[in-house]
Amino acid sequence: MRVFSGIRPTGQIHIGNYLGAITQWISLQEKEDCIFSIVDWHAIVTPYDEKKLQENIFDLATTYLACGLNPEKCILFVQSQVKEHVELAWLLGSITPLGELKRMTQFKDKSEKHPEYVNTGLLNYPILMAADILLYDANQVPIGQDQKQHLEITRNIAERFNKKYGKTFVIPEPMIMKEGAKIMSLQNPEKKMSKTDDTKGCIGLFDKPEEIKEKIMAATTDSGKEIKYDVINKKGISNLLNIYSIFSHKTIKEIEKEFEGKGYGDFKKALAELLIEKLKDIRKKKSELIKNKEYVYSVLEKGNKGARKIASAKMEKVKKLMGL
Numbered sequence: 001m002r003v004f005s006g007i008r009p010t011g012q013i014h015i016g017n018y019l020g021a022i023t024q025w026i027s028l029q030e031k032e033d034c035i036f037s038i039v040d041w042h043a044i045v046t047p048y049d050e051k052k053l054q055e056n057i058f059d060l061a062t063t064y065l066a067c068g069l070n071p072e073k074c075i076l077f078v079q080s081q082v083k084e085h086v087e088l089a090w091l092l093g094s095i096t097p098l099g100e101l102k103r104m105t106q107f108k109d110k111s112e113k114h115p116e117y118v119n120t121g122l123l124n125y126p127i128l129m130a131a132d133i134l135l136y137d138a139n140q141v142p143i144g145q146d147q148k149q150h151l152e153i154t155r156n157i158a159e160r161f162n163k164k165y166g167k168t169f170v171i172p173e174p175m176i177m178k179e180g181a182k183i184m185s186l187q188n189p190e191k192k193m194s195k196t197d198d199t200k201g202c203i204g205l206f207d208k209p210e211e212i213k214e215k216i217m218a219a220t221t222d223s224g225k226e227i228k229y230d231v232i233n234k235k236g237i238s239n240l241l242n243i244y245s246i247f248s249h250k251t252i253k254e255i256e257k258e259f260e261g262k263g264y265g266d267f268k269k270a271l272a273e274l275l276i277e278k279l280k281d282i283r284k285k286k287s288e289l290i291k292n293k294e295y296v297y298s299v300l301e302k303g304n305k306g307a308r309k310i311a312s313a314k315m316e317k318v319k320k321l322m323g324l
């Protein structure tokens with residue numbers, strides 16, 4: 001089975017990215033044929049600092065490795081180093097109705113957030129994402145809940161292409177975990193955790209222990225005092241329970257039992273300690289990798305080559321079918 005996924009290099013990644021995407025990738029690389037990308041072309045359609053982009057790409061590469069992605073077991077590469085991604089995106093654009101793109105929730109949200117920067121790249125974003133996935137004949141795409149709609153449009157595009165030009169693309173399936181699918185902001189549990197929103201609501205994977213503790217202790221909780229999972233009435237506590245569950249590999253029921261009779265303060269303290277402990281090794285590994293630039297770049301170079309080989313062969317076929 002072929003697996004493909006990616007993250008935008010837009011600055012420090014948070015525990016939502018980690019729990020929604022990367023933890024799945026780590027286990028998938030053991031048994032599947034995995035390709036993971038640093039999707040830098042996707043990072044330039046919202047405001048960004050061009051002077052920092054290369055730094056962010058390097059940073060995300062060290063994060064991938066520090067979290068446990070193993071270049072002997074999967075391909076790790078930078079999207080912009082494989083030109084076929086934009087080439088295919090252009091071709092897929094010719095069979096994608098404008099209305100479908102305009103309906104995308106992320107397009108609507110991001111256009112509202114940055115009204116001064118509504119560019120056609122933002123509109124075409126899902127076509128580039130479809131190209132990423134379809135180029136590699138990926139069967140499975142491990143992502144968080146917020147990317148599900150983009151997977152649906154990818155499937156539509158692939159089906160439309162196959163119908164028009166003959167069976168060419170694999171129809172990919174989203175892989176969305178039950179618990180980590182949507183980690184919410186600690187400050188506003190109605191909104192997903194996001195790096196661009198308030199920093200207090202978002203725990204960076206490399207936040208210092210004091211910051212983690214501070215943010216968890218200040219997390220919005222609900223009235224009442226029981227540690228109980230209830231996404232309707234106790235959104236804040238349910239979000240924290242989810243985070244605790246994935247990091248501790250315990251079920252929600254087990255955690256509820258463990259904290260029976262205890263208050264929110266005790267639970268938050270335990271969660272902060274758990275996070276600090278679990279993220280310690282990742283932080284240590286990353287600080288070592290940062291010093292070893294040559295190694296990190298050699299991993300990416302090898303990955304770029306591997307990805308190019310697959311992508312160029314696929315493009316040849318696609319172009320031929322389209323009469324190009």
Ligand code: TYM
Pocket residue numbers: 004005006007008009016017018019020021039042128129132133141142143144145146147150180181182183184192193194
């Ligand atoms: P991006 O960079 O916004 O996020 C990377 C991954 O993290 C997941 N995620 C979350 N999961 C749980 N809770 C959250 N609060 C949370 N926030 C983010 C996202 O669902 C995603 O899996 N368009 C994509 C990148 C992309 C891609 C692709 C993904 C480009 N091409 C091809 C898969 C396949 C994006 O913006 O992700």
